[in-house]
Amino acid sequence: MNASRITLGSINVEAEEPGALATFWATVTGGTPAANGDSVYLPPVGPGGFAMFFQPLAGPRPDRLTIHLDLTVPWGARQGEVDRLVAGGATWQWDVLDEHPHVRWTTLADPEGNLFCVAEHPPTP
Incomplete structure (x- = not known):
C-alpha cells in the first residue's frame, strides 16, 4: 500500500x-x-506549521x-505556553496532568469559545 498523499491544507473556522x-x-x-x-x-x-482560514x-x-x-509543545514548555496564550486572550478551562503517563495537557478556549488543548509528552528514554 502506498503512503497517503493527504496533507492538512488549512483548518477552516467560522x-x-x-x-x-x-x-x-x-x-x-x-x-x-x-x-x-x-x-x-x-x-x-x-515546515511543521498549519494554515487557518477564518470566515463569517x-x-x-x-x-x-x-x-x-x-497543539503539542516540548516537554516542560506547556505551562509557559498556556500562560502566554491566556495573556493573549485565551481562557483556561482545565488541566489533565496525571490521568495518563504519556501525556499531560491544558484545555483552553479561544476568544469565541472554541476549545483547544496544549499538550506535552515526556521524552522517550
Missing part, C-alpha cells in the same frame, strides 16, 4: 469576528494574517463543538 479571531490565532502560531474581504487567511509558519459564521453557533485542536 467566526463572529473573523479578523479578531485570526489575530488571536496569529499569537498562537506566530503567523501573519492576511484579510481578503470578510475572510482572513493565516499561513503556516515553518454561516448560521447559528452550535451548542457543542464536536472537534478541537490538540
Whole structure:
C-alpha cells in the first residue's frame, strides 16, 4: 500500500469576528494574517506549521463543538505556553496532568469559545 498523499491544507473556522479571531490565532502560531474581504487567511509558519482560514459564521453557533485542536509543545514548555496564550486572550478551562503517563495537557478556549488543548509528552528514554 502506498503512503497517503493527504496533507492538512488549512483548518477552516467560522467566526463572529473573523479578523479578531485570526489575530488571536496569529499569537498562537506566530503567523501573519492576511484579510481578503470578510475572510482572513493565516499561513503556516515553518515546515511543521498549519494554515487557518477564518470566515463569517454561516448560521447559528452550535451548542457543542464536536472537534478541537490538540497543539503539542516540548516537554516542560506547556505551562509557559498556556500562560502566554491566556495573556493573549485565551481562557483556561482545565488541566489533565496525571490521568495518563504519556501525556499531560491544558484545555483552553479561544476568544469565541472554541476549545483547544496544549499538550506535552515526556521524552522517550
